Amino acid sequence: MGKKRRRLSKKVRLDYQVAFDQFEKNQQEGIAPARPKGHQYPCPDCCGSGLLPSAAAPIKDTENYPNVAIIGGGIGGVALAVACLHRGIPFTLYERDPNFDARSQGYGLTLQQASKAIEGLGIFTLEEGVVSTRHLVHTTEGKVIGEWGVRKWVPTHAKTSSKRSNIHIARQSLRQVLLEQLGGHDKVRWGHQLTGFKESENGNIDLTFQVEGEIKNASADLIVGADGIRSSVRRLLIGEETAPLRYLGCIVILGICPLNALEGLTSPLLDAATVFQTANGNDRIYIMPYTSDSVMWQLSFPMPEEEAKTLHAQGPEAIKKEACRRTQWHDPIPQILAATQENRISGYPVYDRELLTSDILQKASQATLIGDAAHPMSPFKGQGANQAVLDALALAREISKGCRPLSQWRKAGIRESVLTAFESEMLERSASKVKDSAEAAQFLHSEIVLHEGDEPRGRCLKKKNL
Structure with missing residues (x-):
């Protein structure tokens, strides 16, 4: 876990002993005093990562650990593979x-909690990551109605030195860094479409894949679905009827614009360290650094589901036209959208699913889900990739702990030894993120977003509800 416990002080140990002796004296009536534990602190040897450098790759321990089949090579799946490695x-x-470049793996993402968690994957620097230190909210006329970030409070602070700043990075760039940590692209079984899995007579899981038109078989002790919101593992495991896709009432349009395409345009908003959003109570655009010389924009607005599907199907040209029509607002928004090439634009209806419960997953003795396969959420809180990384690290750590030598996990079962504890923590941790992300899909397209205050719009809503 990357942490150590401090030794208990003499006073704490003596107080506990007195309380325990009193409990024994009273013939164990009432509740026994809890044994105290020392406070945890980051391990100085591993800098809190839980890892130590090695000149050679770790040796697979097939005797003590289960053989894990990871379905899905996105952020969550590759992160789990690295953590297992x-x-x-x-x-x-x-x-x-x-292959790696077969389709778009999303645009940019913001590492929040996961900016610390990726150190647990052996990644201590992200060369292509961009740090933001200022966040602004505007009306469509350009009036600032909210500002936060380190530059708001410490104007002279160096713009990339804040320890708590979010890190913006292209999804494919993070995926590439994870694959390098894994050992390269050839560590992935590309072109494998899962078609089914079942428990075999010897207690393993038999998997079937379609590979270049042929059926291939494999086996594992544990199958993990990391294959996104339309997960094949989830469908085969619990069916589509359990928590089906839930439309959140809006469409998202994404685009990437290089700054050199904005000829003659200068703006303090385009300094590679500022995030800004503009809204009118219905439509809302969010623009963040994508790389040091480009920005990513996310336009969203309410739309009936069928209309959203139709616009998505019409392709980038129609999507860009609709985006430009809706955003004739303050500079540099119209210029950014106009300069964005159509091949860097996409749009899709926004969905999530109702939260799973532990009892639903309990039926799967040797299978589990992580990331969007387990708890898909809207993109408006920037939590999808963060939670997938946290899931991956938590599951690998639970396997390492629950399947250690002498654990007899094969006799007890992987669910009792590992999955029940992991899923309980995962579902509890992600529940508020799913809920907040669904709420954001509503309030970011309402008058609430126009509230004047130097704080994220979600905090404004929570204060209003108090």
Whole structure:
């Protein structure tokens, strides 16, 4: 876990002993005093990562650990593979796409809680990451109605030195860094589309894949679905009827614009360290640094589901036209959208699912889900990739702890030894993120977003409800 416990003080130990002696004296009536534990602190040897450098790759421990089949080579799946690699947990990573660049893996993402968690994956620097230190909210006329970030409070602070700043990075860039930590692209079984899995007579899981038109078989002790919001593992495991896709009433349009395409345009908003959003109570655009020389924009607005599907199907040209029509607002928004090439634009209806409960997953003795396969959420709180990374690290750590030598996990079962504890923590941690993300899909397209205050719009809503 990357942490150590401090030794208990003499006073704490003596107080506990007195309380325990009194409990024994009273013939164990009432509740026994809890044994105190020392406070945890980051381990100085590993800098809190839980990892130590090694000149050679860890050796797979097939005797003590389960063989894990990871379905899905996105952020969550590759992160889980890396976390398993570090702990000697045998795994195979399957991805349905034929190669890394077969399709878009999303645009940019913001590492929040996961900016610390990726250190637990052996990644201590992100060369392509961009740090933001200022966040602004505007009306469509350009009036600032909210500002926060380190530059608001410490104007002379160096713009990339805040320890608590969010890190913005292209999704594919983070995925590439994770694959490098894994050992390269050839560590992934590309072109494997899962078609089914079932428990075999010997207690393993038999998996079937479609590979280049042929059916191929494999086996594992544990299958993990990391294959996104339309997860094949989830569908085969619990069916689509349980918590089906839920439309959140709006569409998102994404685009990436290089700054050199904005000829003659200068703006303090385009300094590679500022995030800004503009809204009118219905439509809302969010613009953040994508790389040091480009920005990513996210336009969203309410739209009936069928209309959103139709616009998505019409392709980038129609999507860009609609985006430009809706955003004739203050500079530099119209210029950014106009300069964005159509091949860097996409749009899609926004969905999530109702939260799963532990009892639903309990039925799966040797399978589980992580990331969007387990708890998909809207993109408006920037939590999807963050939670997937946290899921991956938590599951690998739970396997390492629950399947250690002498644990007899094969006799007890992988669910009792690992999955029940992992899923309980995952579902509890992600529940508020799913809820807040769904609420954001509503209030970011309402008058609430126009509230004047130097804080994120979600905090304004919570204060209003108090």
